[in-house]
Amino acid sequence: LNMFANSAPMLDRKRLAEVLHNELMMRVxxxxxxxxxxxxxxxxxxxxxxxxxxxxxxLRAT
Structure with missing residues (x-):
């Protein structure tokens, strides 16, 4: 998972929560x-x- 490839180089709490939410929904x-x-x-x-x-x-793979 490369969070910075297609988005801004900043990672705040909201962005991290969105990424984890999407990964949980799709993978688990x-x-x-x-x-x-x-x-x-x-x-x-x-x-x-x-x-x-x-x-x-x-989640270990994420």
Whole structure:
């Protein structure tokens, strides 16, 4: 992730929050929700463990 390639060379709190929000949505939340078939699956321990693992892996790559 190169935050300065297509934007200003300044990084403030608002810009950092936007970047992290977008990365979380694209890499963790949207793919995880796409795998869920129903609401009860969201509450399962297997889903939560997979979500936690995906978040850790994807955010380390960011």
């Amino acid at each position: 939340i949207n793919p995880s929700l796409a795998e869920c078939e129903n609401d009860s699956m969201l509450r399962s321990s297997a889903f939560q463990e997979k979500f936690e693992m995906r978040a850790e892996v994807e």
